[in-house]
Amino acid sequence: MSAAGKSGACGTMLEEETDQTYENVLAEIQSFELPVEATLRSVYDDQPNAHKKFMEKLDACIRNHDKEIEKMCNFHHQGFVDAITELLKVRTDAEKLKVQVTDTNRRFQDAGKEMIVHTEDIIRCRIQQRNITTVVEKLQLCLPVLEMYSKLKEQMSAKRYYSALKTMEQLENVYFPWVSQYRFCQLMIENLPKLREDIKEISMSDLKDFLESIRKHSDKIGETAMKQAQHQKTFSVSLQKQNKMKFGKNMYINHDRIPEERNETVLKHSLEEEDENEEEVLTVQDLVDFSPVYRCLHIYSVLGDEETFENYYRKQRKKQARLVLQPQSNMHETVDGYRRYFTQIVGFFVVEDHILHVTQGLVTRAYTDELWNMALSKIIAVLRAHSSYCTDPDLVLELKNLIVIFADTLQGYGFPVNRLFDLLFEIRDQYNETLLKKWAGVFRDIFEEDNYSPIPIVNEEEYKIVISKFPFQDPDLEKQSFPKKFPMSQSVPHIYIQVKEFIYASLKFSESLHRSSTEIDDMLRKSTNLLLTRTLSSCLLNLIRKPHIGLTELVQIIINTTHLEQACKYLEDFITNITNISQETVHTTRLYGLSTFKDARHAAEGEIYTKLNQKIDEFVQLADYDWTMSEPDGRASGYLMDLINFLRSIFQVFTHLPGKVAQTACMSACQHLSTSLMQMLLDSELKQISMGAVQQFNLDVIQCELFASSEPVPGFQGDTLQLAFIDLRQLLDLFMVWDWSTYLADYGQPASKYLRVNPNTALTLLEKMKDTSKKNNIFAQFRKNDRDKQKLIETVVKQLRSLVNGTGKSGREEW
Numbered sequence: 001m002s003a004a005g006k007s008g009a010c011g012t013m014l015e016e017e018t019d020q021t022y023e024n025v026l027a028e029i030q031s032f033e034l035p036v037e038a039t040l041r042s043v044y045d046d047q048p049n050a051h052k053k054f055m056e057k058l059d060a061c062i063r064n065h066d067k068e069i070e071k072m073c074n075f076h077h078q079g080f081v082d083a084i085t086e087l088l089k090v091r092t093d094a095e096k097l098k099v100q101v102t103d104t105n106r107r108f109q110d111a112g113k114e115m116i117v118h119t120e121d122i123i124r125c126r127i128q129q130r131n132i133t134t135v136v137e138k139l140q141l142c143l144p145v146l147e148m149y150s151k152l153k154e155q156m157s158a159k160r161y162y163s164a165l166k167t168m169e170q171l172e173n174v175y176f177p178w179v180s181q182y183r184f185c186q187l188m189i190e191n192l193p194k195l196r197e198d199i200k201e202i203s204m205s206d207l208k209d210f211l212e213s214i215r216k217h218s219d220k221i222g223e224t225a226m227k228q229a230q231h232q233k234t235f236s237v238s239l240q241k242q243n244k245m246k247f248g249k250n251m252y253i254n255h256d257r258i259p260e261e262r263n264e265t266v267l268k269h270s271l272e273e274e275d276e277n278e279e280e281v282l283t284v285q286d287l288v289d290f291s292p293v294y295r296c297l298h299i300y301s302v303l304g305d306e307e308t309f310e311n312y313y314r315k316q317r318k319k320q321a322r323l324v325l326q327p328q329s330n331m332h333e334t335v336d337g338y339r340r341y342f343t344q345i346v347g348f349f350v351v352e353d354h355i356l357h358v359t360q361g362l363v364t365r366a367y368t369d370e371l372w373n374m375a376l377s378k379i380i381a382v383l384r385a386h387s388s389y390c391t392d393p394d395l396v397l398e399l400k401n402l403i404v405i406f407a408d409t410l411q412g413y414g415f416p417v418n419r420l421f422d423l424l425f426e427i428r429d430q431y432n433e434t435l436l437k438k439w440a441g442v443f444r445d446i447f448e449e450d451n452y453s454p455i456p457i458v459n460e461e462e463y464k465i466v467i468s469k470f471p472f473q474d475p476d477l478e479k480q481s482f483p484k485k486f487p488m489s490q491s492v493p494h495i496y497i498q499v500k501e502f503i504y505a506s507l508k509f510s511e512s513l514h515r516s517s518t519e520i521d522d523m524l525r526k527s528t529n530l531l532l533t534r535t536l537s538s539c540l541l542n543l544i545r546k547p548h549i550g551l552t553e554l555v556q557i558i559i560n561t562t563h564l565e566q567a568c569k570y571l572e573d574f575i576t577n578i579t580n581i582s583q584e585t586v587h588t589t590r591l592y593g594l595s596t597f598k599d600a601r602h603a604a605e606g607e608i609y610t611k612l613n614q615k616i617d618e619f620v621q622l623a624d625y626d627w628t629m630s631e632p633d634g635r636a637s638g639y640l641m642d643l644i645n646f647l648r649s650i651f652q653v654f655t656h657l658p659g660k661v662a663q664t665a666c667m668s669a670c671q672h673l674s675t676s677l678m679q680m681l682l683d684s685e686l687k688q689i690s691m692g693a694v695q696q697f698n699l700d701v702i703q704c705e706l707f708a709s710s711e712p713v714p715g716f717q718g719d720t721l722q723l724a725f726i727d728l729r730q731l732l733d734l735f736m737v738w739d740w741s742t743y744l745a746d747y748g749q750p751a752s753k754y755l756r757v758n759p760n761t762a763l764t765l766l767e768k769m770k771d772t773s774k775k776n777n778i779f780a781q782f783r784k785n786d787r788d789k790q791k792l793i794e795t796v797v798k799q800l801r802s803l804v805n806g807t808g809k810s811g812r813e814e815w
Contacts, residue, residue, distance in 0.1 A: 022053065022054055022057040023057070025054070026057065026058065141178050141179060142178075142179050142182065144175055144178075145171065145175040145176065145178065145185065148167055148170060148171050148175055151167055152164055152167045152171070152195070155167060156195065156198075156199075159202070161202065161203055161295060162295055162298045162299055162302065164195070164199060165196070165199060165299060165302045166302070168192050168195065168196065171188070172189075176188070176189060196303060199299055199303075200300070200303065200305075203295055203296040204296065206296060207292050207312075208316075210289075210290075210292040210293060211316055211320065213288070214347070214348075215320050215323070217287065217288065217347070218324060218343070218347030218348050218351070219340055219344045219347055220287060220347065221287055221343075221350055221351065222342065222343030222346030222347030222348075222409075223339075223343045223346075223347075224287060225346050225347070225350045225413075226342070226343060226346055226406065226409045228409075229405060229412055230405055230408075232412075233408065288351065290355075293359070294358075294359070296309060297309060297359055297362055306361075310361065310362055313363075314363065314367065317348075317352065317363075318371065320348065321348060321371060321374075324345055324348050325345065325375055325378040325379065325382070327341050327382050327386060328340075328341075331386050332386040332390055334395075335398040338386075338399050338402050341382075342402050342405075342406045345379065345406070346409050349368075349375075349410060350413060352368050353414070356368055368415075372416075376417075376419055376420070380419060380420070380423050383399075383423060383427070387399060388430065390430070391434055392434065393431060393435045393438050393505065396430060396431040396434050396509075397431065397505075397508055397509060399427065400427060400428075400431065400509055401512070403423070404424070404512045404513070406420070407420040407421060421513065424513060428509055428510075428523070431506075431509050432506065432509075432527045432530060435502060435527070435531075436530060436531060436534065439502050439531060439536075440535045440539055443495065443498070443536055443539040444542075446494045447491060447539065447543045449490075449491075450489050450491035451489065451490065452491075452553040452556040453489055453556065454485035454488070455485060455489060455493075456483060456484075456485050457483060457484050458482055458483045460482070463482075466486060469494075469496065469497055470488075470492060470493035470497075470563075470567065471567055471570040472486065472488075472563065487559055487563070487656060488560050488563045489556050489560055491560060492560050492563050492564060495536070495564060496564070499528070499531065499536075499571060500571070500574060502527075502531050503524055503527075503571075503575060503578070506523070506524055506527040506528070507520070507578060517579045517580055517581055518579075521575065521576075521581035524575050524578070524579065525572075525575060528571065528575065532568075533595070533596050536596065537596045537599060537600060540557070540561065540600040540603070540604075541599075541600065543557065544600070544603050544604050544607045545603075545607065549607075551608060551611055551615070551650055551653070552653055554607055554608045555654060555656065555657055557600070558601050558605065558608075558657055558658075558661065559656055559657070561597040561600045561601045561604070562658075564597050565596075565597035565598070568597075601661075605661050605664070605665070608665055609664070609665060609668045612665060612668065612672075613668070613669065613672040615646065616643060616647075616669060616672055616673050617676065619639050619640075619643035619646070620639070620643070620673075620676045620680065622639040622642075623637060623639050623680065624637075624639075625637070625680075625693055625697065626693065626696075627686060627688060627690060628688060628693065629690055629692040629696065630691075630692045631692045632692055632693075632696035632699060633696060635699065636700050636702070636703040637699075640700045640703055644703060644704070644707045647666075647707065647712065651665075651666055651712040651713050654666070654713060660715075662713045662715075663713050663715050665713075666712055666713040666716075667720075667721060667724060670707075670708055670721055670724035670725065671724045673704060673725075674704070674724050674725045674727065674728055677700070677701065677704075677728055678727060678728055678731075678761075681697065681731075681765055682761060682765065686768065687768060688769075689765065689768040690769070691735075691769065694732065694735050694769070695736065697732065698732045698736060701725060701728050701729065701732055704725050704728075705722055705729065708721040708722040708724060708725065709721070726756050730753070730754045730755070730757045731754075731756075731757050731762065733754070734757055734762065735765065735769070739754075740792070740796045742754070743762070744796070744799055744803075747759065759800045759803040759804050760800075763800040763801060766793065766796060766797055766800065767797065769793075770797065
């Protein structure tokens with residue numbers, strides 16, 4: 001194909017495509033579906049001169065549509081004409097109909113005016129009904145909320161705060177979401193936090209009132225709890241006492257019997273107490289209303305502030321614990337002070353134990369244990385300090401009973417009390433000390449009231465009374481006819497009875513200490529030993545040393561201690577009967593009465609010797625010798641005879657003493673008398689002694705020797721007692737015989753006749769006689785015999801001085 005042909009063909013194809021595009025554009029314009037602006041813009045954007053071509057196409061399209069309209073009008077023209085003709089025909093009828101319709105409408109309007117009024121009323125009623133229905137629906141929706149809020153107010157007024165909090169939760173979670181769009185609901189919502197705070201404050205105020213109330217009523221709570229604990233022990237204690245009574249009944253060992261009447265009285269008293277305790281006893285729940293604690297705990301738990309409440313409660317209770325544990329300054333003066341102290345503490349911990357068991361987590365076992373350990377340390381310190389001021393054993397015993405009940409009560413609530421029982425052993429020692437002080441006064445009173453004379457008995461009844469009080473056995477005395485006398489004085493049975501009373505008093509403290517019979521037996525024996533070795537021994541020694549106690553009283557005291565010593569075995573049997581622990585047990589403590597009364601006897605014996613010597617000194621001080629007399633009176637001095645008569649009477653009293661005691665006293669008296677007489681001769685203030693005075697003194701010594709040889713106290717062998725005066729006898733014999741040659745010649749020889757004469761003693765006495773010889777013999781130098789005697793004295797003096805100085809020689813050759 002030629003290029004022109006190809007070009008023509010291409011042009012034809014382009015024209016065909018352009019025409020198709022214009023047709024599409026026209027179709028789009030006629031469809032009114034797409035925006036015309038975009039369609040027209042596409043026509044102008046395709047190629048140059050497109051506007052002209054498009055307008056041509058558009059004109060062609062318009063001409064086509066005009067032709068079609070013309071055809072359509074030509075086709076329907078006759079029908080249109082016919083329709084106009086018909087309309088013109090019905091025009092008159094239409095006007096008539098219009099008049100009729102207008103008239104009908106007027107009549108309908110006139111007739112419907114009343115209906116319109118009624119219809120408007122109906123419409124208004126329908127609107128009101130719809131509004132009422134809506135209001136009812138809304139009110140029915142709000143009513144539960146208002147009812148719950150009203151219930152909340154009632155609960156608040158009735159102080160049912162825990163229920164009020166639950167109601168608040170329901171309001172917030174269930175009811176308020178229904179009516180949250182209303183203003184009153186918002187007010188309610190805003191008011192709830194304030195109500196919660198009010199509830200917290202009110203419940204906390206109630207808790208404070210509760211804490212103050214239990215602080216005031218702790219003693220009543222504690223008293224009730226202690227009564228309950230004591231009530232639980234009453235039956236077992238009664239059985240225990242009954243068993244003791246049956247064991248002790250009709251049990252005699254040498255007239256020692258546990259008094260049946262005492263046990264019956266104790267048992268009767270305990271049973272009466274048991275009957276009284278059978279009455280209804282209030283519990284801690286009856287005494288205390290714990291609802292404030294429960295309520296406050298629940299409230300704070302609901303509010304999510306439980307930890308704050310727990311901390312506050314524990315802090316306040318610790319403060320109250322410190323107040324309760326603080327004793328009054330005069331608590332030790334009366335048992336009521338201790339009772340009030342214990343009841344308050346028991347009341348405090350009973351409340352805490354109740355709170356521990358009925359609440360979850362408010363207090364824990366660890367918290368109560370810590371609080372108890374702190375309190376226990378304080379209690380022990382307080383009791384140790386205040387009990388040290390107690391001087392009344394009855395008060396100490398009451399304190400012990402209170403501590404036992406206190407410990408048993410708290411032990412029943414699960415608190416450890418071993419340290420309290422350890423404290424009781426300390427208080428037991430103090431109790432024994434107070435008992436010892438009390439019995440020291442009892443013993444002193446007994447000794448003051450005693451007449452220190454054997455007990456006179458005039459009939460069998462009096463004899464049995466004494467035997468029932470004191471275990472005395474003497475077949476010889478039983479055979480004697482009335483009236484007769486017991487060898488001991490009234491103080492002996494009284495002391496024996498008081499020792500048993502002391503054992504009873506000591507036993508009272510051992511009760512309820514949860515100790516075995518062996519331990520109780522050991523405690524009784526140790527305390528009895530203290531009574532004998534310390535208290536009674538001290539009282540006896542003080543009695544013996546009293547100035548007004550004479551020789552007769554001392555003799556009676558020795559006799560009394562002998563019988564008390566013999567009665568110690570009956571005291572051991574008495575303790576055995578009480579504790580039922582045999583004396584043959586390995587670890588059984590023995591009574592030390594033997595050594596106690598021996599020491600007292602030795603002290604009394606020594607006091608006898610001392611007082612006897614003092615009495616001898618008193619008589620010797622009455623001596624009134626004329627040391628310059630030329631001739632003796634021919635009889636013994638009066639003071640010496642009185643002294644000998646006194647010694648005879650005293651030694652008669654000594655017949656009731658053990659033989660060795662009387663013999664020792666007699667020997668001591670003779671030796672002291674001999675020493676006193678010797679000192680009288682050698683007194684430095686005595687410057688001169690005449691031969692007549694020596695002879696008079698010799699007469700007195702002879703009386704002393706006669707007294708010694710008369711055996712004033714039986715049991716001396718031979719002339720043993722006379723040997724007490726051997727020094728005086730040899731000295732006086734030397735001067736009476738003037739046997740200086742023998743003395744000087746035999747001096748130092750074992751077989752010397754004047755072996756007991758000391759040269760210093762002889763020299764002292766000879767010098768006093770030498771001075772007297774010079775004074776009485778002024779003219780002795782003119783007589784040969786006197787001159788020889790004077791020379792002899794001087795020679796003897798020189799020789800004695802040599803012996804005294806140790807330069808002299810003994811032997812007959814030198815003399």
